[in-house]
Amino acid sequence: MATRSGAPLLLLWLLRWLMEHGQDIEPAVVLLSDGPLRPEFEALAPTVAWSQPLFQPLRERLATRLGRGTPTSPAGLLEAAIRRHKPDLIYLNTLVLGKHLKGLSTDPTLPACLSHVHELETTLATMSTPEAVARQLALSSEVVACAERVKQSLQAHHGLPLSRCTVIPEFVPFSAQDLVPTTEPVPPLKGNAADPLMRRLEVAVENGTFVFGFAGQAIARKGFDLFPQLVRECERVFAGTPFLAVWLGAAAAQEQVIVARRDLCLMQLEHRALLLPPMPTGISVIRRYAVHGLLSREDPYPVVALEAAVTAVPTVCFRSSGGIADFVADGCGVAVDYLDLRAFATALHRLSADPESRRRLGERSRAKVFRESSIDVVAPQLLASMERAMAAGARRG
Known part of the structure; x- marks a missing residue:
């Protein structure tokens, strides 16, 4: 999302820190819901946002189905961005994306995925489904939880082994x-x-x-x-x-x-x-x-x-x-x-x-x-998780 709320702001701050501290990354951003943060993401990296009208002309729908048009769904937008950028890592900044990952779950060339979980069970129950959560967790070679209670909830409600989840606290963009x-x-x-x-x-x-x-x-x-x-x-x-x-x-x-x-x-x-x-x-x-x-x-x-x-x-x-x-x-x-x-x-x-x-x-x-919870303390931990995810993805490939 591109709302001025916790998880999108954290991703924006993390990207800025990584780029300001000389990390060798080339980020691209896919926003599956448009909002006021989009210009700030665009200032950092190539960014696409899902803001398509509800109805499209027949010619555009046909062109999309033939692979020549604009994606007609958030899932299509994500898949198109992955084909275009060929990333080493997909950083999934929430655990409610499983419904958009069906096409990726059968892709043998899928790069490494990291899921950063900012949600407890009530939010997952209202914004996703157990099947979709399971799909996203299965695709993720690294899972980060923002609090110990989140980690325990993932184990209790979704059977995620505690050993597969790292707790890294939320942070502020201050040193x-x-x-x-x-x-x-x-x-x-x-x-x-x-x-x-x-x-x-x-x-x-x-x-x-x-x-x-x-x-x-x-x-x-x-x-x-x-x-x-x-x-x-x-x-x-x-x-x-x-x-x-x-x-x-x-x-x-x-x-x-x-x-x-x-x-x-x-x-x-x-x-x-x-x-x-x-x-x-x-x-x-x-x-x-x-x-x-x-x-x-x-x-x-x-x-x-x-x-x-x-x-x-x-x-x-x-x-x-x-x-x-x-x-x-x-x-x-x-x-x-x-x-x-x-x-x-x-x-x-x-x-x-x-x-x-x-x-x-x-x-x-x-x-x-x-x-x-200073960004200088937390960002290196998240970077290490990203590197572990890529290493695990390479071994899987």
Whole structure:
């Protein structure tokens, strides 16, 4: 995909790192769903994206079937790119591609494949099928999981031997030298003075209001439907103490956002919540949070929590939400019982009243993210996995 979400951004950052660090690669990118990241991929490598209209003229359909036209499916786009570029390695950046790999599974000349898995079982169940997952895993000479929970899930639900899977954490595109001292004041958001939504955020920060926030797609898996209910719980728990709850990534025209705005209105809590649209980069907003929150029902290892950690903003999440619960368990945040919004609100209130605890949790999370999830730490591990995949593919051939 070419959306501004975790897995596509990670692939973009990895490509940049590999090319900036003199790796001898000639990448080509196939996007099976078009989106706003496509120009950034195009700036790095030859890129094709699936954005064909639903219906094509008969002449074009016939030409495609004869091998002379534009592919009429994402699978055809991928197969055509492989024929054209003849790669040494196919880097499959998600485990939901199995439905597009039927034609490749019978190709005896197929190059080595690596599957980088960013999904837990709920996502696989909604976006793929057991048969398609099995097909992709069978084609992959190397499997990388973004968290230990993902690895265990692959073994439990799909029978993948633990020995076939390597855990490499998600990462941020920052190095140790990019570290900004947290004692420095947060600079104003440039170019947003006329934006009433951003101005409202700035005023809250300037006035010392306790600002906590979320960032991500406004969907149920991310827990967006829980956001108004959490704001109501916070109104009760904070007992009059001012706060502002922010969600970055809530497109105004999206149905879920319209419903959430109505809920907040009916509960008379609009003054406590701020819904911001998606932005090219979210870290400039996230660093304004006193606390970052994750309401995700399932999230393998959300990059947004790592971005928060870069700016020493601690995270509150559910214990059973995914790999990030393991991250915060190491004194880098707070985890509460699954879907317990009262406990979530209580954790936020305690942190609002204890800036020293916030600072300590934030500093620990920042140290951990640069120790374990800096691109300079993770990219060499991914490169080694790519080399192992190619070596295994060569032995198979």
